[in-house]
Amino acid sequence: MKCIKCGAYVYQSDKFCRSCGTELTNDDCQYGDNIPNSKYDSSSCHEQQYNYSYEYSNKTTPTYNMNATHEDQYNYNTNYSYDTSKYDYDYKPNDSGEDKYIKEFIGPNYNSIKNMKFSLPALIFGPMYLIYRKIWGFALLTIIIEIAAVFLLNSDLSQTVSLIINIYLGFKFQSIYMKQVEDKVEQIKQQGLDKSTTELLEVCKKKGGTTMKGVVAAIFVSIVLYIALIIYLIGSGGFNLEEDLETVDLNNQLQTHGQVDKLYYTLPNGYTRDYSTDSANIYTYYQNNINCSVKIETRYAYGTNSDSSTYLKNINYPSTGVYSIQKNNYEWLYSHFQKTNFTEAVYVRKHNDKLYIVTMHDPNNYYCSIHYDEILNSLTFSRL
Numbered sequence: 001m002k003c004i005k006c007g008a009y010v011y012q013s014d015k016f017c018r019s020c021g022t023e024l025t026n027d028d029c030q031y032g033d034n035i036p037n038s039k040y041d042s043s044s045c046h047e048q049q050y051n052y053s054y055e056y057s058n059k060t061t062p063t064y065n066m067n068a069t070h071e072d073q074y075n076y077n078t079n080y081s082y083d084t085s086k087y088d089y090d091y092k093p094n095d096s097g098e099d100k101y102i103k104e105f106i107g108p109n110y111n112s113i114k115n116m117k118f119s120l121p122a123l124i125f126g127p128m129y130l131i132y133r134k135i136w137g138f139a140l141l142t143i144i145i146e147i148a149a150v151f152l153l154n155s156d157l158s159q160t161v162s163l164i165i166n167i168y169l170g171f172k173f174q175s176i177y178m179k180q181v182e183d184k185v186e187q188i189k190q191q192g193l194d195k196s197t198t199e200l201l202e203v204c205k206k207k208g209g210t211t212m213k214g215v216v217a218a219i220f221v222s223i224v225l226y227i228a229l230i231i232y233l234i235g236s237g238g239f240n241l242e243e244d245l246e247t248v249d250l251n252n253q254l255q256t257h258g259q260v261d262k263l264y265y266t267l268p269n270g271y272t273r274d275y276s277t278d279s280a281n282i283y284t285y286y287q288n289n290i291n292c293s294v295k296i297e298t299r300y301a302y303g304t305n306s307d308s309s310t311y312l313k314n315i316n317y318p319s320t321g322v323y324s325i326q327k328n329n330y331e332w333l334y335s336h337f338q339k340t341n342f343t344e345a346v347y348v349r350k351h352n353d354k355l356y357i358v359t360m361h362d363p364n365n366y367y368c369s370i371h372y373d374e375i376l377n378s379l380t381f382s383r384l
Contacts, residue, residue, distance in 0.1 A: 101185045105208030123170030131218045261298045266378040292368035293361035308333040308348040
């Protein structure tokens with residue numbers, strides 16, 4: 001559009017010419033004096049815009065729409081006019097279609113997210129990254145699963161669940177996020193049928209993007225949920241911290257003595273012997289939802305199990321490595337092994353011509369670890 005006085009190009013929404021200051025009115029068709037005679041004798045600005053485009057284009061059949069929007073007129077001009085450089089309009093043809101709304105919704109990282117195969121932030125931060133990207137529903141679901149795993153499973157399994165969730169999010173984040181963006185954009189468009197393109201883009205920008213406030217709120221909610229679950233378990237009798245601590249303290253005072261060959265040891269009160277032979281004893285403890293198990297055995301050192309280090313290395317499970325520890329002036333080698341659903345700690349010492357082996361189930365359990373430390377500190381050998 002041109003100023004009717006100086007011929008400078010102006011926006012239709014301008015009230016004054018930016019070049020000469022002439023007041024512009026909505027009733028004037030401001031194309032200057034160079035507008036050819038109208039094919040349609042009408043004072044409509046839309047029609048004169050159409051005629052101008054039609055006369056100077058390679059289009060052969062008029063398809064004028066009297067109800068055309070400004071965006072439609074712009075598209076018509078840029079598609080069919082020989083000289084498109086004269087038109088200046090906010091809407092860019094390269095951002096046509098659905099992509100312009102999705103791009104505005106996602107923000108500056110549109111291209112990287114659209115083309116990504118794996119999301120490292122989703123792998124590292126898990127549900128918190130979903131919240132950062134405003135994927136509320138899926139983030140809440142994963143947080144609930146992780147909290148439930150902490151209370152229903154042992155520490156190793158709950159950590160495994162959390163790792164599996166994060167790996168899944170790393171691979172599936174792009175498809176999950178883009179699906180939500182498409183749904184949200186479609187919802188915005190359906191709710192904004194009376195809005196212009198510019199207004200819709202503004203809504204997409206506001207509804208999309210990222211949020212740090214959401215992450216802070218999610219951390220706060222997670223803490224509240226943890227506290228609520230603990231209160232619930234205490235109230236239902238499933239978890240009694242005071243009683244459990246009293247039980248541990250009592251067990252540290254009352255002890256049971258045991259022996260396998262030349263190895264002597266003591267166990268806290270409450271352990272029962274489930275299995276016994278001349279060369280092995282298995283003890284278990286189960287009270288107040290605490291389940292601990294210890295196996296103490298001996299075998300002759302020969303062949304592939306000729307010493308402590310070789311014995312540990314021959315255990316066919318992932319381990320943390322072989323370490324050394326002193327108990328009552330005796331050196332023991334030990335390692336932690338990750339089995340299918342639990343962890344075991346294995347302590348081995350070669351004494352004379354035999355290996356003495358102490359195997360402890362779930363050594364990472366807080367209550368069991370108290371018992372196991374006392375058993376290890378009691379290990380001693382007969383000097384006869």
